[in-house]
Amino acid sequence: MPYLLNAWYVAALSSEVTADAPLARTLLDEPVVLYRVAGGQAVALADRCPHRFAPLSRGRVVDGALECPYHGLRFGAEGRCVFNPHGDGRVPARAEARHYPVRERYGAIWFWPGDPQRASNTPLPAFDYLDPQENFTSERYLHTHANYQLSADNLLDLSHFQYLHPETLGSEQMASGAVRATVAGNTVSVRREMKGEYLRPMLTQSFNLLYGERADRELDVQWIPPGLLTIVVRICESGLPETTREAVSAHWLTPETAASSHYFFAFGLPRAIGEHGAELVSRTAQSLLAPFRDEDIPMLEAQQRMIGDRDFWSLRPAMLPIDAGAVHARRIMERLIADEARQGVSTAGEVL
Structure with a gap:
């Protein structure tokens, strides 16, 4: 591959x-x-x-x-x-x-x-919210028997929360939220907004909200090649933006093989919030480990088994508006890989 x-x-x-x-x-x-x-x-x-x-x-x-x-x-x-x-x-x-x-x-x-x-001559991509000098941070790792771009698809379309994570990250209003995907150079951004959601206890506890009260939620996902994402979650009491709480996480996807990948994710919270931030960021990372491991990964691996070693596009996937961000990311990767091939870069990373 x-x-x-x-x-x-x-x-x-x-x-x-x-x-x-x-x-x-x-x-x-x-x-x-x-x-x-x-x-x-x-x-x-x-x-x-x-x-x-x-x-x-x-x-x-x-x-x-x-x-x-x-x-x-x-x-x-x-x-x-x-x-x-x-x-x-x-x-x-x-x-x-x-x-x-x-x-x-x-x-x-x-x-x-x-x-x-x-x-x-190439700097690392910036994930300054994970700089330990200014932030409490916590990192986790999961192995996935699925192509890394299936994970990128998953993270660029969070409407699956309603169906794959109904008891943790999802809500009945999730899939009907307003979605907008944009492209700037090689950066893909997807914003999803939900109003008047009833959130599950895992989220209300993490964001210090009353369970059973309606909330407004924004999800901003940014993807850059080759598979590096930032997800910003903002939640407030419904109609009260001044109560907004924010959580930021990094999601780094590295191919292992054509049908397996390494998934690294990390959270950061400003040290300015106080010493309780260290425990909070660790607890947040750990709480998300379970839905990622027990719900996302089994689905990604089931998709990979259905695809096998066939080309993704050869299966002629039906497209929905929610797929725009994932399609943009796949097309950008295809273009960048093709550009390298034209420049004569071998699979060993050497110029021929």
Whole structure:
């Protein structure tokens, strides 16, 4: 499956990668190993020893280098072999594992699968509401046996709340809310507004509203390539905008394979709200884990089984107005991937 290569993807949450043991993860159909050197810096290498192709993730970190578990060759943070325990110790010219540019921010480790030179000139997408200096933050991870763009479709059309999450995130008024999708460059925005909703206890408790009272809700979703979303939820007592409460979350989608993906999500609350914000942001992230895990993911995986390895558009999907945002995002990705192909970028991220 073709992917957009010259882009920043989340490879792992910061908490997943420790100094104790390497982490194996398949990213965009490529085996990658993540680990930390002595100073704590995160490193991403191809998880394949260039000697006999053993998985480096089964090895150990020794003096800041990753040791192959098969024959003991060690690879430094740039991917070059720095130690050969055999014979006279000379290092073969081809003893090098691919090194991926890495940055760590917003509670996540980001990697760049394309041209390394372009990575150095491309800033990370901004998710400033997750800056730990100014915000309390909490992150979670879920694995999904479904294509990453099915998850993007899901997040760009939140009308499914009424049917897939009736006891948590949904309401009887959800699907009939006013919806507007817009495109600015490569950014897709979808706004949904509901008036006079009866919200479920999970939401009324999270937003400090009385259960059984009507509320007005706005949902703003912003998508940027390759699958990075921000969702802003605003809820107020019905007809009283001055009582508005707001919650902001990030949703980062990274392909594993054509039929599986990594789903990272995170919440942030300003530290200015007080120390209770740390507990509140953690509780909010944890409360949403259940509907994502128990309702969204089973549906996405059921969709993937129905689609199989066929092209999405070849199935001629029926379209509704609520699909506008998802269609825009898919078309943008198709154009960007096609542009890379025309520029001669290989699946290994190298210019041909």
